[in-house]
Amino acid sequence: MSTALLVAAGVLGALVGSFLNVVVHRVPRGESVVRPASRCPSCGHAVRRRDNVPVLSWVLLRGRCRDCRTPISARYPLVEAGTAALFAAVTAVVGPAWSLPAYLYLAAVAVALALIDLDVHRLPDPIVLPSYAVALVLLTVASAGTADWWALLRAAVGAAALFALYAVLFVAKPGGMGLGDVKLAGVLGLYLGWWGWDALAVGAFLAFLLGGAVAVVLMALGRAGRRTRIPFGPYMLAGALSALAVAQPLADAYLSVVGLSPSA
Structure with a gap:
């Protein structure tokens, strides 16, 4: 894997992360992500271009607005640094492949939606x-x-299968999904179906595993109840992003356990 490609992915991720900050703030409020330009919520001054450099501007400004402090x-x-790291990680897994833009888009959407x-x-x-059309x-x-x-x-089969699974859960347990x-x-x-059947299965399983594990921890800490x-x-x-990296090793390990060759 080229170091230059990973660095480029990280830089792109930081820039995308800066935009995602706008998306996360405005979309839930029904506001445009294009206009108006970013402003300080306290003093109303527009953010200058030199103050819009991901991560670096915040550090140089010591985490304060240039105008009102x-x-x-x-x-x-x-968010900017995290998106940069995620873009680099996805690039390391996918590689310089035709599918890389698709999975980088998934990474960006994942940050915003999460x-x-x-x-x-x-x-x-x-x-x-x-995201259906873009994917x-x-x-x-x-x-x-x-x-x-x-x-x-x-991929089409994977979309239909996972949609159907969640739809059944939504109907079977109102309020649970x-x-x-x-x-x-x-x-x-x-995305998981395009990557492979093993990714589809592992990605679906990891979602419930991670969600269940966090719920148990929160309940143990008294920060959540059964309702x-x-x-x-x-x-x-x-779970979906993790499956891109771990689905194949897990599938190979399972086949070895049951006495089958991973290539079988």
């Missing part, structure tokens, strides 16, 4: 629904570039 939340540089779900317990349609376009390009049309068919989770499941099914609603979107997204 009001503290700026550390969440902003953390933060919004944690903030307001919603997965906004303006982000989730267009289909990018994965179609990836299949065309690799001449692997079976992967695109597998949000409709936004059902819509997101179809998007994740596209506390915990946003599930972040665990769906974390």
